[in-house]
Amino acid sequence: MNKKILLTLIVFIGLLGSVSAQKIDMSLLEDMKPRSIGPAGASGRITAFDVELNNPDIIYAGTAAGGLWVSENGGSTWDVLFDDGKSASIGSIAINQNNPNEIWVGTGEGNPRNSMNNGAGIYKTIDKGRTWEFLGLEKTNGIHRIILNPNDPKIAVVAATGTPWGENPERGIYKTTDGGKTWTKTLYIDMKTGAADLVVDPSNPNKLIAAMWEHRRWPWFFNSGGAGSGIFVSLDGGDTWNRRTSENGLPKGDLGRIGLAFAPSDPNRVYAYVESKSNAIFRSDDGGFNWRQVSKDGDRNIGGRPFYYADIYVDPINENRIYSIHSTVTVSEDGGKTWGSFVSGGRVHTDHHAWWIHPEDPTFILDGHDGGLTYTRDRGKNWHFVTSLPLTQFYHVRVDNDIPYNIYGGAQDNGSWRGPSQSWFRGGIRNFYWQRLSTGDGFDMAPDPRDNRYGWSMGQGGNLNYYDRVTGLMNKVRPVHPEGVALRFNWNAALEVDKIDKSVAYYGSQFLHKTNDRGASWEIISPDLTTNDPAKQDYKSGGLTYDNTDAENHTTITAIGPSPKKAGVIWVGTDDGNVQVTQDGGKTWNNVVSNMKGLPANAWITQVQPSEYDAAEAFVVIDNHRMHDWTPYVYHTKNFGRTWTRLVDDTDMRGATLSFVQDPIEPKLMFTGTEFGLWVSVDAGTTWSQWTNGYGTLPTQDMVIHPREHDLVIATFGRSFWVLDDIRPLRAMAAMGMKNLLDKQVQAFDAPDAYKAFIGESFGYRANLVGDAIFEGDNRSPNAMISFYFKGKDDKTERVKVEILDDKGIVVKTINQNAKNGLNRFEWRLDSDGANPSAGRFSRGPDVFPGTYTIRVSYKNEQSEAKVNVFADPRMEVNMQDMIAKRAFMEKYNQLQSQVSSMTIDLRNAKAAIEKVNARVREEEKSVADPVIKRGQEMIKAIDELYYQINSKPAPQGSYSDGTVLSAKLGLVRGAMQSVQLPITKNDETAMKLIEAAIPPMEAKVKALLGNDFAAYKNYINGLGLKLISDK
Missing domain, CATH: 2.130.10.10 (YVTN repeat-like/Quinoprotein amine dehydrogenase)
Structure with a gap:
C-alpha cells in the first residue's frame, strides 16, 4: 500500500476516534460523590506530627496515604486538610511557629517497607490549609523531614529519602531560601543514598545534623546499609556539610539507617540510633562532632528493625531520658545505657512511626503507629486512642448479598473486617457496627457465598483461615x-x-x-x-x-x-x-x-x-x-x-495501577484505580477521567460493583472503604454516549431498590447525644435515591417536576425539585401526597405499597421516565391484605386531617383578616375606628374560642399541651401512621372512632361561626365603605 494512502487512513481513523472520545466533565456529576464509611476503629498508619506551640490543642497528623488531618481541640475531633495533592501520603509536617497559618508538608513515607506509599513533592499553605501551593521536588518520592528557619520563613531544609525501588539522583538534603520557589541540593552522596533523618540544634538554627542512608529494595529482597550511610554536620544552615566517621567515634565499616535527636535542655547532647554490624545507641556531648557508644551491642530493647523505624526522641526537660519508637516504645532514663518498656503492646498498637512531646509539659505525648493515633497526658500511665480517623490500609474488598449488604476486607497490620454498607439504625455507620474477623496483617478475604456466617480470611505468608463470624472459630486451612x-x-x-x-x-x-x-x-x-x-x-x-x-x-x-x-x-x-x-x-x-x-x-x-x-x-x-x-x-x-x-x-492517568473493574451490565463503563486516585471511562477505555468529586488522590487498591445495588465499592490503602452509590447514571452515559445524553433536556435514571425500613435506635449510645468525637461513616437512607440529568443554564437552578406513578399510572407523589445543570440526586421518602397542612409538620401522606413505580421527570414540554422498586422491610413479615386495610385506614386519617386542617386554616384566615382591618382602621377618625375595633375584637374572641377547641392554646411561658382538643385526639391516631406495614390494632380503631365522632360537630360550629357571625361582620365592614375584606 502507498505510504501516503496509509497515512491518510491512519489520520482518518484517528479523527473517528477523537469524535467518539468521551471525557467526562466532572462538574456535571457534583451530586454523585462517594461515601466514606470507615471503619475508623481500625484506624491506620500515622507518619508525622506537628503542633502549634502557642496553642497545643491544634495538632496536625500526617498519614501513610490518607492525607493531612488537623484537630483544633486537643485531639477530640479531626478534619482532613489535604488529600487531593499529587499524593495523599504524608512524610513530614512543619509549622512556621511564628506564623502558624504557614504549614509545609512533605509527601511520601520515610519508612520504606514493602507496602510503603510513594510521595510526589512538597506543599505549602499560608492560610492554614484552605489552599495549597506545590513547591516541587516531585521525584524525591519521600520527604521525611522539613526544618524551617525560625528567623527567616523563606529558608527551609528538607531530607529526601528517595525511592528505595531504584536508583536516581533526586535524593539527599535540599535547601530553599526563597520560600520553596527554587531548591538547591546541598548534600548528595550517590543514587542509592538518601536522607533518613535531619535535626536542628534548638539553640542555633544554622546548625544541622543529617543522617544519610544507603538502601535499596527489589520485590524479592532489600538491603539496608553501605558506604553511603553516615552522619553529617552543617554549621551554615545546610549549605555545606562535614562527615563524621569512625575517627569521631562512630562504628567502622558500613552503616545503615540512623536516627538522630538533640536534647532540647542541653543542645550539646545529641543521640543517634546507628544501624551497623551491631546496632547501638551513640551519644555526643559536643553537639554531634564526636560520638561514643552508650548502649550494649545488639541490645534488642532499642529496636530490631531499623529499616522500618529508627527514630529516637529526647525528653525536652531531662536530657538523660530518651525514647526509641519501633515495634514498641522503649525508654532509657540513664542517657541511653539501659532500656525498658514504655508503651504496653496490650493497650497500644505496635509499629510506631511518629512521636511528639510537648516542649514544656513532657507528660503530654502523641504517638503515631500502624493502628492510628494515641496520646497520653500523664506520661504513659494512661493512653487515649483516637477512634475517629478512618485510615485503614485495605488490600482487597468483597461484598455479600445481605440487605443492606456488607463489605469485607483485610488490612495492613489491622486484621480482616466486616461491616455494613449502610446502617438502618440512628447515628450513621459507627465503629461498633464493624467486626474484626481475624488478626495480624489482613489481606484478601471472602464470605462463603452459600452462607456468609462463614468465610475465608488470610494473613501474611499464606496463613489462611476458614472462620465462623458468630462463634469466632478460626480453622487453619493453609x-x-x-x-x-x-x-x-x-x-x-x-x-x-x-x-x-x-x-x-x-x-x-x-x-x-x-x-x-x-x-x-x-x-x-x-x-x-x-x-x-x-x-x-x-x-x-x-x-x-x-x-x-x-x-x-x-x-x-x-x-x-x-x-x-x-x-x-x-x-x-x-x-x-x-x-x-x-x-x-x-x-x-x-x-x-x-x-x-x-x-x-x-x-x-x-x-x-x-x-x-x-x-x-x-x-x-x-x-x-x-x-x-x-x-x-x-x-x-x-x-x-x-x-x-x-x-x-501514563497519558491517561498518574501512578502505578492497582485495580480495575468493568461494569457487568454496560461493557463500555470501566474503572481503574492507581496509587494516586480513581479514573473512569465511559467509552471502553478510549479516554479516562479522574474522579475528583469528593474523592482525593487516594491509593485505590481494589474495587467491586455490587450486583444488586449497582454501587462501586472501593478499598483504599489509607482511607478505609468508600461507596459510590448507584453508578447507573454512568452506565447511561456509556450506553447512550456522552453527547447524546448532554443533548437531552431531562433524562431520568432507574433508581436503586428502596426499602420501607424501620430505623432503629443505635447500639451502645443514645442516637445523637454523643457529642462530636464519635466516628459516623457517611450513611445512606433506605428510601428511594432518585437521579436525573437536567440541561440547565450556567449556575442557575430551575424547577423540575418529579412525579411518582403507581402500576396503574396514577400519580401518587409530586415533587417540585430545584435542578441544576448536570446530574441531580435527591431522596423520595416513599410517601404519597398528603393533605394540605395547617402547619409544615404533617405534610406527608400515607406510605406507598411495595411495588414497582415509575419516576417521571418533566420540564416544560420535555419528560423522561425511569423505574424504582419499593420493598417492604426485609426483616419483618408483612401481609398484603393487612397493608391494604392499613392503607385505607391511613387514607381515612388523611381525610380527617384534611378536614381538621381546613377548619384551622379557615379560622386562622378569618382572624388574620380582622387583625388587618383593625390595623388599617386605626388610621381613621377615632369615632370611626373604635366601634370597628370593638366589633373585631368580639369576633376574634369567638374565633379563638373555637380555634382552641381544635388546637392547644399557647402557654404564656414554657410549653403546654391540651389533650382534650381535636388535634390531640387526631394525634392518638397519628402514631399508627408511621408505616403501612404495621397492621391496624383495636386501639387504633378506637382512636379513629373517637376522632370521627368529634369532627362533624366541630365542623358545624365552624361553619356556623364563619357563615353567620363572620359573614355579618364582613357585611358590616363593607357597609362602612372600607372594602377591607374580600368575599373570597
Missing part, C-alpha cells in the same frame, strides 16, 4: 504439599471463590490449590506457574539487619480469576510476570504474557479480571513500581491471551 515440597506464598497471596461452583475456592502458592470442602483438603491443579527463579528465593533480606517476615516472598501467585461464564477457565497472575490461563480446569496451562506487547519483563501482576461477557475475555492489571516503574498498565484480551490491547498508559 495448604500442605502432599510430598513435602516447600510452598511459596506471597505476602499478599491470591484467594478466589469460583463464580460458578460456589463450593469451590482457589488459593495460590507457586501452585494453584483447589478445595471443595472449606479447606479440609486441597488439590494441586497446576504445575509451578511462576518463573521459579532461585535467585529470587533467598529469604535473607535486610542487609546489616536481617528481616525475614514473608514480605519479600517472591515467585508466587498474586492473582486468580476463575471465569464467571465458563467452568474450567481460570486465569492466574504471578509477582514475577507470568500470566497463565487454563481452559480445562487446570489440566493444561498456557503462559500468554509474551503476547502483551510493551509490558516490561517480570512485572508484578496485581489482578486478573475475567470478563462477565465472554469466557475468552480478560483484563490484567500490572503494578511495576517495585521495579522503579510507575507507569500504569492494564491489558485486555478477547481470545484467551493470544493477542492483547493496552488500555491505559
